[in-house]
Amino acid sequence: xxxxxxxxxxxxxxxxxxxxxxxxxxxxxxxxxxxxxxxxxxxxxxxxxxxxxxxxxxxxxxxxxxxxxxxxxxxxxxxxxxxxxxxxxxxxxxxxxxxxxxxxxxxxxxxxxxxxxxxxxxxxxxxxxxxxxxxxxxxxxxxxxxxxxxxxxxxxxxxxxxxxxxxxxxxxxxxxxxxxxxxxxxxxxxxxxxxxxxx
Amino acid sequence: xxxxxxxxxxxxxxxxxxxxxxxxxxxxxxxxxxxxxxxxxxxxxxxxxxxxxxxxxxxxxxxxxxxxxxxxxxxxxxxxxxxxxxxxxxxxxxxxxxxxxxxxxxxxxxxxxxxxxxxxxxxxxxxxxxxxxxxxxxxxxxxxxxxxxxxxxxxxxxxxxxxxxxxxxxxxxxxxxxxxxxxxxxxxxxxxxxxxxxx
DNA sequence: GTCTATATCTAGATAGAC
DNA sequence: GTCTATCTAGATATAGAC
Numbered sequence: 001x002x003x004x005x006x007x008x009x010x011x012x013x014x015x016x017x018x019x020x021x022x023x024x025x026x027x028x029x030x031x032x033x034x035x036x037x038x039x040x041x042x043x044x045x046x047x048x049x050x051x052x053x054x055x056x057x058x059x060x061x062x063x064x065x066x067x068x069x070x071x072x073x074x075x076x077x078x079x080x081x082x083x084x085x086x087x088x089x090x091x092x093x094x095x096x097x098x099x100x101x102x103x104x105x106x107x108x109x110x111x112x113x114x115x116x117x118x119x120x121x122x123x124x125x126x127x128x129x130x131x132x133x134x135x136x137x138x139x140x141x142x143x144x145x146x147x148x149x150x151x152x153x154x155x156x157x158x159x160x161x162x163x164x165x166x167x168x169x170x171x172x173x174x175x176x177x178x179x180x181x182x183x184x185x186x187x188x189x190x191x192x193x194x195x196x197x198x199x
Numbered sequence: 200x201x202x203x204x205x206x207x208x209x210x211x212x213x214x215x216x217x218x219x220x221x222x223x224x225x226x227x228x229x230x231x232x233x234x235x236x237x238x239x240x241x242x243x244x245x246x247x248x249x250x251x252x253x254x255x256x257x258x259x260x261x262x263x264x265x266x267x268x269x270x271x272x273x274x275x276x277x278x279x280x281x282x283x284x285x286x287x288x289x290x291x292x293x294x295x296x297x298x299x300x301x302x303x304x305x306x307x308x309x310x311x312x313x314x315x316x317x318x319x320x321x322x323x324x325x326x327x328x329x330x331x332x333x334x335x336x337x338x339x340x341x342x343x344x345x346x347x348x349x350x351x352x353x354x355x356x357x358x359x360x361x362x363x364x365x366x367x368x369x370x371x372x373x374x375x376x377x378x379x380x381x382x383x384x385x386x387x388x389x390x391x392x393x394x395x396x397x398x
Numbered sequence: 399g400t401c402t403a404t405a406t407c408t409a410g411a412t413a414g415a416c
Numbered sequence: 417g418t419c420t421a422t423c424t425a426g427a428t429a430t431a432g433a434c
Contacts, residue, residue, distance in 0.1 A: 033230055033232035123308065163386050166382045
């Protein structure tokens with residue numbers, strides 16, 4: 001089942017943190033249903049007892065924590081990239097490049113951790129669904145703020161934020177499946193063009 | 200686990216067809232790993248023996264067949280909608296409306312059957328990944344052809360096709376998670392605007 | 399082609415010592 | 417907080433009668 005060595009998380013982290021990060025990484029590659037709690041414990045170098053100590057809610061609670069972790073990680077990247085460029089259109093374009101490079105370096109395995117964790121959990125686990133909705137809303141808010149700062153109208157900024165986040169999500173998935181950066185490259189160019197058309 | 204009654208497939212269909220369609224529907228909601236072969240057999244009104252008779256390759260072969268089924272179904276919709284409108288920009292806009300209505304009617308459960316089936320299978324099952332890549336390429340080809348017919352330059356048509364398919368995928372997933380048609384509405388408007396900007 | 403029974407394994411979760 | 421042992425239920429897959 002596992003073919004590639006999983007990046008180990010530093011022992012300097014607390015047990016809880018190690019478990020959350022490992023869960024997020026594993027679900028990013030294998031999805032929620034494809035990731036076992038025993039595998040999480042093994043790769044986080046924790047025991048099953050410790051996992052259930054920190055997450056008495058079991059797998060659903062782990063999944064929710066993993067989605068929140070993915071939320072925070074991508075929000076960090078997004079914030080930094082939007083702050084580094086005056087022009088949001090350029091920032092989005094650069095972001096697609098960065099996402100493409102990350103994907104390729106992971107041999108097309110590490111897509112969006114929130115997407116891969118949440119897919120297929122709608123019926124069974126509304127808590128995970130909710131955490132994912134919050135993540136997307138969070139990212140949209142960051143994009144909308146950047147557009148507002150750049151002088152876009154409020155309505156345009158909000159609507160563009162929906163499209164930017166949705167298109168990035170879709171392009172990353174398409175790139176992963178196609179094992180090519182082409183979807184991300186095309187979406188980057190087109191999103192930049194679209195954003196500029198509202199100036 | 201199951202909360203909603205699954206749409207039964209007509210007994211007029213052959214056993215193999217019933218199994219394939221049921222598999223596609225179930226994996227659309229629960230993902231590949233979340234769908235069991237026994238559940239497939241039960242809901243397709245077939246026995247486990249019949250399932251393995253038609254799909255000796257087991258679950259992976261079922262998953263591949265389900266992805267191909269989803270490919271064909273969405274290609275049908277896509278082709279009809281692109282043929283019904285002279286303007287591809289309008290066709291895409293209408294398509295987002297239709298997708299949103301379908302999602303809402305299913306209580307936000309039935310997103311893209313290919314996406315939900317393929318996510319999380321990259322490491323374990325390259326066959327499913329490949330079938331999904333073919334599906335996306337197929338849909339892109341249909342969009343590109345429509346753009347060519349409408350007089351777009353070949354390079355523009357191909358690049359736009361990448362963005363249209365990727366953005367639709369992402370918007371459908373975002374809409375499902377947000378339980379709202381807003382992502383699809385925004386993407387519909389913006390894709391139409393983007394396409395028109397290349398006329 | 400269809401059916402039942404079953405083999406084998408792993409999942410999520412729990413108990414209780416330390 | 418950590419650890420091991422274990423329970424129960426479910427998974428995929430197979431065998432062989434009809």
